[in-house]
């Protein structure tokens with residue numbers, strides 16, 4: 001290869017990396033301006049990567065991957081998603097706090113992919129809102145058999161056509177929900193953890209049963225909605241979906257509570273991921289909790 005050609009390739013690779021860095025920095029800027037408990041350095045220090053995913057308005061969907069230990073089958077692949085609804089600030093902030101814990105303690109037992117903010121357009125507009133830039137509730141836009149009938153009917157009858165719950169014109173009409181489904185297909189997670197607010201419970205969809213508690217939040221099944229992620233992944237695809245419903249959308253749990261929720265989540269994952277071979281219902285709720293020496 002000619003030297004000049006190589007130089008051009010090297011240069012364009014460098015520009016590509018620099019472009020990605022600029023995008024992450026810009027996105028961290030915007031996130032830090034919006035979230036009281038996350039400043040720019042805390043966002044940048046997480047070393048998030050650009051994905052192929054983009055919002056309606058072209059904002060990058062950022063992701064952090066924590067790889068499993070080399071030469072060892074991970075206990076499971078876990079996909080953790082915050083900020084599906086743009087006005088649930090705490091659901092984004094807590095994912096950043098959990099990433100900080102992982103950055104310190106990740107030992108490679110699990111393979112994580114973490115998306116702190118699926119709906120950047122909803123959060124990062126002047127007045128944050130639940131829906132994406134098309135006015136679609138992403139958590140009603142996932143496919144299910146009969147979606148075309150059920151999702152609009154539920155919207156009209158159960159929400160009085162509230163714009164906050166508009167499911168879209170068709171399933172996966174939105175780039176953010178399409179990207180998440182691609183991510184589920186490519187990563188093939190054993191468990192999905194989705195963070196919301198403000199119902200103050202743990203919800204669960206899928207085979208087996210969910211965590212009895214995460215910190216002070218207790219398991220309380222809210223039921224599934226046509227087009228929700230829990231319905232799509234948990235009910236249709238039989239991938240366990242743990243939905244963490246924080247108590248307040250605008251106020252973060254205290255740091256000790258954030259850490260306790262994380263410990264409870266990792267403990268539950270350790271006992272309930274398929275690589276462990278425990279495909280039966282978790283019998284250990286009444287047991288003394290295991291000593292968790294490895295929080296990731």
Ligand SMILES: [Zn+2]
Pocket residue numbers: 084085088195196197
């Ligand atoms: Zn929500």
